[in-house]
Amino acid sequence: MPLNDIQDVERLKKINAALVSRVERSMDQQGNAFSLFQTAISLENRVRMRTEELHSTLRRLEQSNMALSAAKESAEHANLSKTRFLAAASHDVLQPLNAAHLSVSALAEVQTSEEGRKLVRQVERSLQTMEDLLHTLLDISKLDAGVVEPETTDVNLETLFSALRSDFQPIAETKGLSLRFRPVAIAVRSDRTLLRRILQNILSNALRYTRRGGVLVGTRQRGNMIRIDVADTGCGIPEDQREAVFEEFHRGPRMSDAELAGGGLGLGLAIVKRMAGALGHPVTFSSTVGRGTIFHIDVPVSTHPVPEPGTVEAERQPGYGLFGTKVLLVENDADVLAAMTSLLERWQCTVRAATSTDEALDALGDTDWVPDIIIADQHLEGGDLGTMTVSQVRDYLGRAVPALLVTADPSESVMNAARAAGIEFMRKPLKPAQLRALLAHLLA
CATH class of the missing domain: 3.30.565.10 (Histidine kinase-like ATPase, C-terminal domain)
Structure with a gap:
């Protein structure tokens, strides 16, 4: 082969090798670009999946928060309902408990044997424990419900x-x-x-x-x-x-x-x-x-x-000068009325009883019998309120007769109403010694 042809062949080989190398580099670059493209698509899919998972988690969290909020509201409502129930239940339970206290006190005064007095003391302790438990449970309920407003x-x-x-x-x-x-x-x-x-x-x-x-x-x-x-x-x-x-x-x-x-x-x-x-x-x-x-x-x-x-x-001195005291007693609970009447009569008081405002006014007649003191429950027959009964009796008699409101209603509004009307206030169940001391004080 002539020398020139050989040189041409060698030159073409070099050119071909350079072209092949360039083509290979180009293909490698295209392959890398394609790989990057595939990677980008994969990452985008993963980001989309994670975003959807995040949105789903946020939705579940929002629903959970709403459920927690509803549960909290329901619990708070139940707590307040519990407080109202305990308040109402304590009023109903304290009524017979008050009657029991008064009856036991009257029973104690007729006991002549040491055994009888011992049994009376045991009953009194049991009643006191029951009373303390009821008041304490009501206090805890009020405090837990946040309805106690300190003054x-x-x-x-x-x-x-x-x-x-x-x-x-x-x-x-x-x-x-x-x-x-x-x-x-x-x-x-x-x-x-x-x-x-x-x-x-x-x-x-x-x-x-x-x-x-x-x-x-x-x-x-x-x-x-x-x-x-x-x-x-x-x-x-x-x-x-x-x-x-x-x-x-x-x-x-x-x-x-x-x-x-x-x-x-x-x-x-x-x-x-x-x-x-x-x-x-x-x-x-x-x-x-x-x-x-x-x-x-x-x-x-x-x-x-x-x-x-x-x-x-x-620290008030008791003072037991109740002999002949005329008491207008207004109470709608039959057991409490009987027990209170029995106790007052044992203290040598003269008692006229009523269960409502109208009965209280009827008991006065034509003011021929004027009470020395009025003892009234707050919640009476026919929806009457003791504070209003005392006010009407005073108006009827034309004088500010001393009065005592005795109630198992624990609300502050009742106490404030009594104070505003100039009426002494005691909560049931009554302790007879305290009642007698307060009556003597009011009559002094």
């Missing part, structure tokens, strides 16, 4: 301590314990009734679990706060029970069968926790097993001058 005012601690001393001194003396309150000339901002209930429950627990020594109530000021301390020399609270003491139906160790029989319901500190929470008063405690416990309640100090101590109802 914040200036509370004179010396007056409050005086009332508590009167309540608990007999209990302490019965157990051979000392009960001391350190004097304090200061007022705090709180709800008077709720703060007293908190201290009552703590004191009751302190005396129950103390066998020797006693209980001391004192205060310490810390800036704009007053810390009320209730210290006892009781059995103390073990470390493993400190979280449980504020739970319902928790009871500490008992020392004897007598203490077990006379023990509480295990609801006292549960009430304390809820009431303190409603007031915004922190409650804490420190305790040493075998040496005692100190409960602390932090309450804001009042910026106003200390109110003058008022007359403490519990």
